[in-house]
Amino acid sequence: MNWSYFSSPSTFYRLAGWLSPWFFALAAILTAVGLYYGFVVAPTDAQQGEVYRVIFIHVPAAWMSMFIYFVMAAYSAASLTFNTRLGAMMARALAPTGALFTFVALWTGAFWGRPTWGTYWAWDARMTSELVLLFLYFGFIALANAFEDPRRGDRAAALLALIGLVNLPIIYFSVHWWNTLHQGSTVKLTGTSMHVAMLTGMLLMAFAFWMYSIGAALTRVRSIILERERRARWARSL
Amino acid sequence: MTTMALGSWPGGFAWAFSRDFRLAWRNPGETVLVVAFFVLVASLFPLGVGADMRLLERIGPGVIWVCALLAAFLSLPAMFSSDYMDGSLEQMALSSHPMVGWVSGKIAAHWIMTGLPLTVLSPLLALQYGLEPDTLLVLAAALAIGTPVLSLLGAACSALTLGARGGGMLLALLALPLFVPILIFGAGAAQAQASGLSPSPHLSLLAAGLIVAAMGLPAAVCLAIRIALD
Numbered sequence: 001m002n003w004s005y006f007s008s009p010s011t012f013y014r015l016a017g018w019l020s021p022w023f024f025a026l027a028a029i030l031t032a033v034g035l036y037y038g039f040v041v042a043p044t045d046a047q048q049g050e051v052y053r054v055i056f057i058h059v060p061a062a063w064m065s066m067f068i069y070f071v072m073a074a075y076s077a078a079s080l081t082f083n084t085r086l087g088a089m090m091a092r093a094l095a096p097t098g099a100l101f102t103f104v105a106l107w108t109g110a111f112w113g114r115p116t117w118g119t120y121w122a123w124d125a126r127m128t129s130e131l132v133l134l135f136l137y138f139g140f141i142a143l144a145n146a147f148e149d150p151r152r153g154d155r156a157a158a159l160l161a162l163i164g165l166v167n168l169p170i171i172y173f174s175v176h177w178w179n180t181l182h183q184g185s186t187v188k189l190t191g192t193s194m195h196v197a198m199l200t201g202m203l204l205m206a207f208a209f210w211m212y213s214i215g216a217a218l219t220r221v222r223s224i225i226l227e228r229e230r231r232a233r234w235a236r237s238l
Numbered sequence: 239m240t241t242m243a244l245g246s247w248p249g250g251f252a253w254a255f256s257r258d259f260r261l262a263w264r265n266p267g268e269t270v271l272v273v274a275f276f277v278l279v280a281s282l283f284p285l286g287v288g289a290d291m292r293l294l295e296r297i298g299p300g301v302i303w304v305c306a307l308l309a310a311f312l313s314l315p316a317m318f319s320s321d322y323m324d325g326s327l328e329q330m331a332l333s334s335h336p337m338v339g340w341v342s343g344k345i346a347a348h349w350i351m352t353g354l355p356l357t358v359l360s361p362l363l364a365l366q367y368g369l370e371p372d373t374l375l376v377l378a379a380a381l382a383i384g385t386p387v388l389s390l391l392g393a394a395c396s397a398l399t400l401g402a403r404g405g406g407m408l409l410a411l412l413a414l415p416l417f418v419p420i421l422i423f424g425a426g427a428a429q430a431q432a433s434g435l436s437p438s439p440h441l442s443l444l445a446a447g448l449i450v451a452a453m454g455l456p457a458a459v460c461l462a463i464r465i466a467l468d
Contacts, residue, residue: 080461135415142411146402155465156398160412163394163458167416170447174419177426 007086009225010234016218016225023215027208034204042197054112055198060206062105062126065133066168068098068213072140073165076158086221088154089228091161092144093220097213099137106130125176132171136164150228250339251346254330258347268316273355276309280363291368298367299377299428305363306356306381307388307417313352314392314413315405317344318463322400328467337460345393345456353385369432376437377428383444384424390455391416397462420447 006012038056045052072094079087109127110120121127144157194202229235262269283301284294321327330340360381364374395413399405427440 132415132418135411139408139412139415142404142408143398143402146399146404146408152401152465152468155468156402156462159458159462159465160395160398163416166454167419170419171415174422177422 007084009086009089009229010232012086013222013225013229016222020215020218020222023211023218027211027215030204030208030211034201034208037197037201037204042201043195048116051112051115054108056201056205058105058108058112059202060209061101061108062130063206064209064213065098065102065105065130067210068094068101069133069136069161069168070165072098073161076161080155080158080162085151085154085228088151088158089221089224090217091140091158092154093217093224094213095137095141095144096220097216099134099141101209101213102130102134102137106134125172128175129168129172132175133168136168140164245334245336247336247339250333250335250337251343253335254340254343255347258344259350262347262351268313269351269355272309272313272352273359275312276305276356276359277363279308280305281366284366294367295369295432298364298369299373299432300425301367302360302363302377303381303384303421303425306353306360306385307414307421309356310352310385310388310392311410311413311417313348314396314409315399317348317393317396318400319396319405322466327463331463331467337463338456341393341459341463342456345389345459348393349386349389353381353389357381357385369428373428373432376431376441380424380427380437380441380444383441383448384420387420387444387448387451388417390451390459391420393459394455394462397459397466400463400466420444423447 006015034056038053042053042056044050072091075087075091075094078084079091106127109130113122114120140157140161143160144153147153147156226235226238280302283297287293287297318327321330331337333340357378360378361374364377369377392413395409395416398412399409402408423440423444427437427444430440431437
């Protein structure tokens with residue numbers, strides 16, 4: 001199979017249009033099952049009571065916020081090295097979804113923090129680095145849209161995403177040494193201290209968010225392609 | 239002239255450095271403005287939070303670092319934009335010197351014009367905040383190591399926003415989040431010294447950051463300039 005066939009915007013436009021409903025459907029099913037696990041099957045936490053159930057949104061959103069930045073930077077690197085248009089368009093299409101999940105993670109975290117820590121906001125390492133991540137997303141979106149020539153915005157934003165990617169671990173570790181209140185990771189590659197139903201619900205929700213992100217990015221990239229190619233013959237004949 | 243014609247890293251560095259330095263020297267208004275802004279903002283804080291000397295001593299290093307950050311940031315838009323507007327940036331890119339050389343020269347000149355005056359002035363401001371002499375020295379040392387990183391990171395952001403709409407605000411949005419680690423380690427060094435701990439881990443991390451930034455960022459700035467000139 002020749003993968004470069006799909007790197008042409010006109011063919012990818014059709015592929016994305018065909019794929020995105022499937023990803024949305026998968027996201028809906030996974031969300032339904034995940035929320036069922038989260039609200040019905042998973043037991044009440046011994047220490048935190050019912051409040052802990054916010055993790056079924058909070059933790060997957062936080063995971064996705066970082067993962068999407070990584071994917072966005074990968075697309076940016078590909079678009080800079082191979083000078084492809086589609087890679088940059090995908091990076092652009094991912095950024096708003098990434099910013100959304102970053103915001104959701106911060107927002108749900110604040111509502112969890114109020115009853116549990118007694119405060120909406122604390123200058124904790126993870127929260128601060130998540131906030132910085134939100135600013136990095138905003139910077140990417142603003143820079144991509146700041147130029148008359150969209151290709152110029154593509155390439156400048158791609159370089160910014162790469163600088164941000166190198167900086168993210170440094171930002172994370174710097175705020176980590178600076179202040180830490182947030183609990184450590186419960187889920188580790190070597191095993192977990194969590195109830196199985198809780199973990200299942202959380203993983204299902206993470207997959208649901210993942211599928212939603214793909215669907216949303218594909219839908220968004222279709223509008224970007226149409227906007228860019230509006231003068232091309234194939235786009236006019238749609 | 240022969241070495242100039244051949245084009246070399248040091249040649250480009252020396253040329254761009256002396257050019258920008260001379261330009262700033264003959265037109266010192268901008269440098270003076272940056273320093274004045276730094277002193278002014280740092281003097282406003284006690285008026286805002288009250289003149290309690292113990293409080294001021296505690297927040298002093300952080301406030302001075304934030305002021306240095308903002309002052310360094312103020313001078314960033316001018317770094318490449320005037321050369322970009324009148325076309326000299328394009329001529330420099332066409333010169334026989336490798337781009338990394340003269341870009342590094344411009345960054346070094348920017349630091350001499352902003353970072354160095356701030357570092358030299360910081361002990362004076364630190365006295366206003368009642369910092370101990372040894373804390374004051376650590377603060378100046380941290381600024382001496384940290385402000386070049388601000389110039390390097392700022393140069394990348396400044397080159398990325400060449401010809402962009404909404405230049406100043408956009409530059410703030412790009413640059414300030416990237417400055418976070420420098421702020422943390424820089425202010426942390428002085429705070430560690432003030433609370434009786436060793437500041438050397440913070441200073442070492444700052445120096446490590448400077449080495450990484452000096453190795454990697456000039457190349458990123460060059461790429462950003464190439465994107466802008468395309």
